[in-house]
Amino acid sequence: MEVSSDKIASGRSEKTNEAFFEDAFEVVGHGRFNYIVLLTCGLIMLNVSMESVGMSYAITAAECELNLTSEHKGLVNAAAFIGIISTSFLWGYFGDRVGRRAVMLPALLASAVFSVASSFAVDVWMLMFLRMLTGCLVSASSATVYAYLGEMHMNSRRASAIAWGSVFISFSFITLPGLAWLIIPGKWSFALFSFTVVPWRAFVWSWCAPGLVAALLLLFLPESPRYLLSAKGPDAALPVLAKMYSWNHRASADQFPVDKIILTNMDSEKPAGFAGAIKNIGLMFRPPLLRCVFISHISMFSVFMLSSGLYVWVPELLNNILKNTSEKSITICEIIMEKLKKTEVSSCTVEVSIGVFPISMAMGAVFALTYLAIGMFINKIGKKRLYCGIMIICGVATMGAAFVPQGGAATALLILALCSGCAASILAAIAVDVFPTCLRAMAMCLMYMVGRTGAAVGSYLLGATMNTHCLAAFIVFGSITMGSTILMLFWPKPEEVRDKLEQRGLTY
Template sequence: MSRLSDNSSSDRSLDRLNEVKAFIEANKRSNEKIEDHHVDAERSLAKLNELVFEDAFEVTGHGRFNHLVLLTCGLIMLNVSMESVGMSYVVPAAECELELTSEHKGLVNAAAFIGIISTSFLWGYLGDRFGRRAVMLPAMVASAGFSIASSFSTNVWMLLILRFFTGCLVSASSATVYAYLGEMHTSSRRAAAIAWGSAFISFSFMILPGLAWLIIPGTWSFPLLGFKMVPWRVFIWSWCAPGLVSAGALLWLPESPRYLLSSCGAEKALPVLAKMYAYNHNTRESNYPVERIITSNIEASKTGGFVGAVRNITLMFRPPLLRCVVISHTLMFAVFMLSSGLYVWVPDILNSMLRSTSEESITICQIIHDKFDRERNLTLMAPEHACHSEVAVRVFPISMGMGAVFAVVYLAIGVFIGRIGRKTLYSSIMVVCGAATVGAAFVPQGGAATALLILALCSGCAASILAAIAVDVFPTCLRAMAMCVMYMVGRAGAAVGAYLLGSTLDVHCQLAFSVFGAFTAGSTVLIIFWPKPEEVREEMEQRGLTY
């Protein structure tokens, strides 16, 4: 009996021992899991503290900072557009006072474009050498000064020179702003950001005629610094405001972090990313979780000065970038030749249409030709009384309607560019606009012809798509230069278009419209040969260039 009791006690002790062992083993496993969790957390934290640049950029998020950048860059684009085409509203009003001929009008309208063309290469070099913000900020303030000075012109040559210098300074931000805006957004948001920013260009086509409507028809004047200030002179002052406001915003905004990474290293780019994070998340910069940006062993070229810039520029004229340069620059020439080249003449064309006394349905070209003959006959009969600079007030609401159409197109591009595809959207717009250009010259009805003119001018909206296509393939150290040269070629197209139309509208109107439309639609064939951006980037990164 006692033996049975001993055995039972031994079994119970064994059971307890097994329970204790199981408990210890369970605790041990639990502790191992806790330790593993801590190790994983430490590894995760270490991984977050050290990230490659693109991942560190993603951590900053998308919010108020990006919206401010978009607004500022939009105002810069608005300023560039208003400075470039604003003279088209001044020319009809200043025609008599400055004794402007048709050739003079063409030169005045093209002067800002010529200034932009002349200095784009220089500004591109300076933008890649000293930074996007560092170039744009002082140039915008100086361009406003020259623009205001041009309002005091007493003859056509003084006006031409001052508008030329205004264009030279506007050139600093005309293309650099696209590089700055693109580099302030992640790759997935870049195309949409450029499209939304470019929508501000369309606002210039509403604001300019609206201001002109308020100011130019006035009959008032006042003396200032020995000059008689009349409405068209004051009108020039009014379009300087966006540039000055955006310059004020740039005083607060930092330099592009991608540019700083490429030119100065990760240490300089990190504080900018921290500022973006703090503003987007409404917190302090010290809370930015990334402490170090990991860079590859092969950095972008550190060769400074002019020699390094020349070495980088030569890459644009060698494969794989050469094909991108030829295609994008030719297409931008076509876009600007039609949109800006034609636009500077639209107020004058509309003014002729609205002042036409013909009761028959005649084409735009016939109206222009009749006006030319009438003015030539008046000049021969009574030279001293030949000039009449009256502007039809209805030009302004029509021009504002045009701007509203452009705004809708730009906003539609921002919505659909990610869904339809950049190349397809670009080609569709350019083909439709080219056909509308040809049709505008042959339709014998004023309303239909005006509608086709507005549709033709929508080709300017395609420039933002082309910029979004091109900005992806150029490395950071070349991006400002590439964009500046591309827009330089585009402005050359605008200058060529404005001058050719000024020289041919009176005599060869239908031929001019047909050539412009055919060239615009036909140029889209080149987009078929655009290379895959991933392949270009991979090849350039193998050469040590960063994106």
């Protein structure tokens, strides 16, 4: 039953007898509540990004203290991604079983504890183990947050909400080098519980703040009403909609003009334990979702392989470029070979060039502008067209960075190549539309699990091949990035997928 806009405006206590869930959600409107949700989810995304790639700034400073080789650095950079990968299925199940908020809140707090513990590592293997445990906990919110953010918005605003939330990811690429600039170059140290804390260890503590603030905000936010409708029924979802209405309209929850949500056959689908989750997951690997899963997973692997896999090496690449004293114009790969020859005949001494940090911050500013542009134009240009355009440009830039002489041009192309990470939010917006509520958290977790696998593979492969097959590595990474866009030609129409699944009793 349609709700009168006059009734909403008047704020009278008179109730509409009944309304379908989507109609009731439209009554809730868009306002202050949605902005708070956006801020909270943005901070969670910021936390995930900082925990995932933060070690890339610390390992250069820790190289001599922990006796790190290039292969060790690749493993340390990949450790958080491995933790995320190994637990994504578990967190996806819990996200669909007990709720999005119920999973994210404790995991945010626990991940901060293990992250701080990793700063006390005394060797590379201890550091890897603790970073992997941190990744296991970060995994809980790394993809569940997209389901939560999307479900807190009307269907018409879902894609733009995810795009705007993802802008916060770019802030990590400004905040991390900024914090590193303030902390890592310091020559100080102090004793804490018989342990000597040096700047790079204190730097690890600094990036835990966004997750703790997000956890505090989550204390005041409710569970997703779409999840509650699917898992517990309309009586559980209605109070949340009323609370959202009261925040958006600065009114009492009692003034929410919907008294009852009408159940449809689709709304009656509820979780049925682990066996039910396995049954639901089976739907992902059968038509019509099979094609969507195949395309989205390979695409996300490609996005993360380049963006995160390359990003964790950018501070070291920039440091090599800035430390190069050759008077000739030589490429990034040639600079790496020169550094390797010098290392073989000298003792370990590491000095991080100050220039790395402002360049990295400028890179983060470019990412922020890219994310903002995506949020503004995603609905005008179209999600698939925008995704393909970004990936093709970034693929070309990746290959170009290995061929141009070192300096400004190579750095600019590296920055452009890393903008491929911005395409992950577009891909999430494309994928979230086709998965029903009972599968959404699991589907996003699995998709990001595959993406993080790409990051881990990319990070390790670059670490293993940088000194031996540098040029080939850049060419392969760029080719995979561009080639993955071909899959988008076969992405089905979301309306057709939804219609087929709604006929089976699943709800969106």
